[in-house]
Amino acid sequence: MTTEPNQIAQSLEHEERRGFLKNTLRIALSVYAASGVFAVWRFLRSPSERRVIPQPLSLNIAELEQEGQRTIQFGDKTVLLRHDATATTPSSIYRAFNLRCTHAGCTVQWLKDERKFICPCHGAEFAANGMATRLPATKALEELSLTLDSTHGKLILCDAPTTSE
Numbered sequence: 001m002t003t004e005p006n007q008i009a010q011s012l013e014h015e016e017r018r019g020f021l022k023n024t025l026r027i028a029l030s031v032y033a034a035s036g037v038f039a040v041w042r043f044l045r046s047p048s049e050r051r052v053i054p055q056p057l058s059l060n061i062a063e064l065e066q067e068g069q070r071t072i073q074f075g076d077k078t079v080l081l082r083h084d085a086t087a088t089t090p091s092s093i094y095r096a097f098n099l100r101c102t103h104a105g106c107t108v109q110w111l112k113d114e115r116k117f118i119c120p121c122h123g124a125e126f127a128a129n130g131m132a133t134r135l136p137a138t139k140a141l142e143e144l145s146l147t148l149d150s151t152h153g154k155l156i157l158c159d160a161p162t163t164s165e
């Protein structure tokens with residue numbers, strides 16, 4: 001039996017189509033697999049890696065001293081800035097605390113007269129220096145770096161742990 005030229009041409013055409021479909025399928029599967037790997041990688045990244053760190057913020061000392069305290073939004077943190085004229089050490093005159101409760105993340109309140117933070121969710125309490133004093137919280141509030149630039153009458157708030165006590 002002899003093969004007609006038409007049959008040979010058709011057979012070649014089928015081979016080409018099959019090769020094209022195989023390559024297309026291979027590329028589609030590769031893209032699908034890569035998108036799956038990327039989604040898992042994004043999910044597994046820790047929240048701290050996903051955070052956008054805010055730029056340092058310059059604050060007017062005179063205004064803070066006049067107000068005594070101020071609550072601001074700093075990046076994703078709600079921060080209490082406090083001026084304490086009765087502080088005994090220079091490093092504790094100006095302080096900045098993240099108001100996120102270390103128990104489960106509620107926003108704590110600063111009670112100025114009682115000089116303590118309380119959490120409305122489960123009753124935890126924190127001393128004026130941020131230390132946990134009442135369960136269920138056991139970790140101190142996060143204190144942010146607030147450095148004094150006396151030359152310019154400014155305080156510089158940074159999203160970094162403080163070096164003061």
Ligand code: FES
Nearest residue numbers: 101103104119122
């Ligand atoms: S979230 Fe503050 S005590 Fe539970």
